[in-house]
Structures are given as C-alpha cells and as structure tokens.
Amino acid sequence: MGTHTSEATLIDGAAVAAGLHSELRSAVENLVERGLTPGLAVVLVGNDPASSVYVRNKIRRSVEAGLRSFHHELPSTTSETDLLSLIDRLNSAHDVDGILVQLPLPSHIDAQKVTAAIDPAKDVDGFHPMNVGKLSLGGGALVPCTPLGCMLLIKGVRSQLAGLNAVIVGRSNIVGKPLAQLLLRENCTVTVAHSRTEDLPSLCRRADILVAAVGQPELIRGDWIKPGAIVIDVGINRAEHEGRQKLIGDVDFAGARAVAGALTPVPGGVGPMTIACLLRNTIDAACRRHGVSSPIGNS
Numbered sequence: 517m518g519t520h521t522s523e524a525t526l527i528d529g530a531a532v533a534a535g536l537h538s539e540l541r542s543a544v545e546n547l548v549e550r551g552l553t554p555g556l557a558v559v560l561v562g563n564d565p566a567s568s569v570y571v572r573n574k575i576r577r578s579v580e581a582g583l584r585s586f587h588h589e590l591p592s593t594t595s596e597t598d599l600l601s602l603i604d605r606l607n608s609a610h611d612v613d614g615i616l617v618q619l620p621l622p623s624h625i626d627a628q629k630v631t632a633a634i635d636p637a638k639d640v641d642g643f644h645p646m647n648v649g650k651l652s653l654g655g656g657a658l659v660p661c662t663p664l665g666c667m668l669l670i671k672g673v674r675s676q677l678a679g680l681n682a683v684i685v686g687r688s689n690i691v692g693k694p695l696a697q698l699l700l701r702e703n704c705t706v707t708v709a710h711s712r713t714e715d716l717p718s719l720c721r722r723a724d725i726l727v728a729a730v731g732q733p734e735l736i737r738g739d740w741i742k743p744g745a746i747v748i749d750v751g752i753n754r755a756e757h758e759g760r761q762k763l764i765g766d767v768d769f770a771g772a773r774a775v776a777g778a779l780t781p782v783p784g785g786v787g788p789m790t791i792a793c794l795l796r797n798t799i800d801a802a803c804r805r806h807g808v809s810s811p812i813g814n815s
C-alpha cells in the first residue's frame with residue numbers, strides 16, 4: 517500500500533448509510549408505482565434495551581423508506597413453539613417479503629431452530645442455512661446485513677481488492693464467517709482469527725484490510741496495524757465514562773488513526789450500515805419473490 521505518513525481517512529458510515537437510505541426511498545417509490553410495496557416484519561422477543569433501540573430504528577427507517585412495516589413485540593416468557601408458529605404465519609403472509617427476528621433471543625429459545633424456520637426467500641438477515649450455503653457457493657444469497665455494510669464501506673475506499681491480505685478478528689456466524697466469504701469473493705487472501713489464534717498482533721500487522729468483530733473493547737492496538745491499512749471496527753462495547761454511557765469499538769481509535777490508511781469510527785461507522793442493508797435486502801427479497809426487476813444498483 518506504499519509509504520504512509522498522514523492520519524487515517526475516517527470512513528463516515530453514517531453518511532454512506534444516509535446516501536443509501538435516500539437511494540432506497542427512491543427505489544421503493546419506483547416499486548410502488550409498479551404495484552409492489554415491499555413489506556418487512558420485525559420480531560422482538562423480550563426487552564433487552566439495545567435490541568429495543570435497534571428494532572425501533574429498523575421500524576422507523578422502514579416507514580421512512582416507504583416499506584410496509586409489521587411489528588411483533590413478544591414477552592421474554594414467549595415459548596419457542598409460539599415463536600415458531602408466528603414465523604409460520606409470517607412465512608405464509610403474502611404482503612410480508614422480509615422477516616427479521618432480533619438477536620439475541622432469550623436463552624430458552626434455540627436461535628438456530630428459529631432462523632431455520634424462516635422461509636429462506638424472506639430471510640433478510642441472511643442467517644438461514646440455505647442462504648449461508650448459497651453465500652459460500654457463490655451466488656443468489658440474501659447476505660447478512662453487517663458484513664454487507666462492511667463490504668460497501670471497504671469498496672468505497674478501494675474498489676479492487678484482489679490479492680490483498682484480509683484479516684478478520686472474530687468468527688461469528690453474523691459477521692466474521694459471512695464477511696470471510698464476501699472478501700474471498702473479491703479475491704482477497706482471507707484469515708479468520710479467534711481466541712486461540714497465536715500471536716494475533718503479528719497476524720494483524722500483515723493485514724491490508726483488518727476487520728475487528730470480536731466484542732473486546734480496544735483489543736486492536738495502533739502498533740498491530742500495517743501502515744496504510746483499511747481498518748473496519750465492528751465492535752459496539754458499552755462502557756461508563758464520567759457517569760455517562762459511552763460506545764467503544766474493538767479498535768484503539770486514537771492509536772489506529774495514526775497508522776491506518778482508512779478507519780471506521782464507533783459510533784457512526786459500520787453500525788448505521790446494518791439497518792440500511794436490511795432495507796436493501798428487503799427490497800431485493802420483494803423483487804425476487806414477485807419476479808420484478810430490482811431498481812437497486814449492484815455496487
């Protein structure tokens with residue numbers, strides 16, 4: 517990536533997401549004129565405070581974009597059977613194109629069973645085994661929203677990624693694993709690191725693209741970063757600072773800023789892209805279900 521001397525460019529995820537939202541609003545307008553109003557059903561079980569905020573924002577953004585929005589808020593005592601029968605009804609509902617069950621679910625409910633019960637064609641989270649398989653085989657999948665958002669941000673910095681070394685710290689089904697598939701598809705050399713990886717700092721120093729999705733505040737230090745690298749911080753860790761709640765990423769922001777070429781902040785980086793990509797997936801799912809050409813570009 518050449519010699520690096522200046523401070524990293526900040527990747528403004530909030531601004532990119534705002535641009536995407538306005539593109540999606542126009543796309544929905546276009547579809548409504550053609551007789552199709554995409555519908556998104558959002559299901560929240562329990563009252564986890566962060567999940568409640570995310571769900572509220574998903575509903576607000578869906579309504580702003582002109583989508584039909586369906587909202588199901590269930591108590592934390594809801595049985596797995598009752599949740600599965602709601603999913604059954606949503607699978608059969610003609611006006612529902614996308615179904616999202618907010619995670620995490622209460623511990624008495626098997627999240628994998630719930631995910632697998634969603635019609636893969638309506639699985640706008642991209643978590644169903646059918647979509648996971650299609651993503652790894654290379655086509656036609658609904659792609660998980662956070663990794664999709666990461667890719668849009670990375671490609672906004674650099675459109676050709678072939679041959680670059682990408683290191684993802686974190687192997688979750690929601691972020692690390694699907695993002696590895698997306699980066700492989702771009703011909704990156706991908707390494708997925710985790711808690712048992714030996715000498716993580718040295719591995720990270722080899723990364724042209726470094727993604728931190730591990731849920732450990734400021735784990736990635738400035739001196740773990742290759743000069744000029746693209747650094748994507750997916751971490752959202754909540755901490756008390758002078759009596760106030762503060763969000764901290766998985767990357768030491770100040771340290772990284774002095775070394776990286778481009779860097780996402782927390783908040784305002786990857787997070788806002790997640791909801792924008794959810795709406796994008798809902799529009800895609802609606803177009804596919806109804807055999808209508810999608811008005812959204814493929815970037």
Ligand SMILES: Nc1nc2c(c(=O)[nH]1)N[C@@H](CN(C=O)c1ccc(C(=O)N[C@@H](CCC(=O)O)C(=O)O)cc1)CN2
Binds near residue numbers: 569616661662789
């Ligand atoms: N069914 C799903 N559950 C969860 C997902 C998901 O993609 N599907 N991802 C996360 C939570 N999430 C969306 O659901 C999400 C996380 C963060 C943000 C966001 O905008 N973050 C802001 C900060 C907001 C704050 O104050 O907390 C930012 O980073 O700037 C949006 C959505 C787990 N569950």
